[in-house]
Amino acid sequence: MAQLVAIYRSPSYSPMQHRVNDTAVLDATVTALETKGWDAVKTSEREVEQGRLPVAELYLNMCQGSLAAEQLMPLECDGAVVVNRPSSALNCHRHRLVKRLGESTLAFPRTLILASSAALPLEQLDALCPDHHDVWIKRGDVHAERPEDVVATPRERVAAALRAFTARGIPWVALQEHVPGPIVKFYGVTDGRFFRWYGSDAGCAGERPEVDESRLKALAFEAAAILGLEVFGGDVAFPEPDRPVLIDINDWPSFAPFREEAARAIADYITGRFAHRKHA
Secondary structure, three states, X not given: OOEEEEEEOXXXXXOOHHHHHHHHHHHXXXXXXXXXXXEEEEEEHHHHHOOOOOOOOEEEEXXXXXXXXXXXXXXXXXXXXXXXXXXXXXXXXXXXXXXXXXOOOOOOOOEEEEEOOOOOOHHHHHHHOHHHOOXXXXXXXXXXXXHHHEEEEOHHHHHHHHHHHHHOOOOEEEEEEOOOOOEEEEEEEOOOOOEEEXXXXXXXXXXXXXXXXXXXXXXXXXXXXXXXXXXXXXXXXXXXXXXXXXXXXXXXXXXXXXXXXXXXXXXXXXXXXXXXXXXO
8 A cells, every 4th residue: 555644733823713724724635535545644744854754755845945855856856746845735834836937927916025134135025015005924934833924014013013023033034015905815726626715804715806717727726836835825916806916825725715626636646646656
């Protein structure tokens, strides 16, 4: 019987309710793969960080920290099936994400990465807040671990907000321009077998904003391809109904509103990917 290892995300990267939901979607994916004949072993990001990783033919990777990703990189380099690949998880760290997307033609807000203790570049700051919009300040490495890791701040309070990041030991931040319009959340699997979205304000059960779904999907999958993501989710703003702008994207989200359906789709995708690898 083929063996897989499911690596669960560190609690520090799954704040509040996300911890339960992140665990639940990986549990559901493991269950779906077990019904296909896989024997599963479960471990944690902390175990991987300490160099303890069982041998397997398939790895389901929810790790987001740099140390665990570095431990997993040899597997990727050796051609093991790792979903998501550790390189793609690292690409989602904000300083890398901004660079990768900034080098592409993908619609993405103007974003400045700088040390939280650095002097503010006033001209660049002015460019980020036209029409007196707030500036978004986000931690510059991993995605938010707590609510204050992503804040909208008036221009005159940016310096004070940066000092708060410095005081919490966060060395790098991203300053990002505000994009007006409705926000939608999306979830996908790279081969297109699964894609769902809903309006952020109304929630999954609410009325969806009238936006161009085909352009939303194209943007989401293009961003995932740039970063190398196979299982992904994120946020898009629509300043105009036919003009999506990517706000954020991350590796292996919780898929909470669609968990069981998503887990089956992820398991089916992984089954196909593994079979292709075996017969390549």
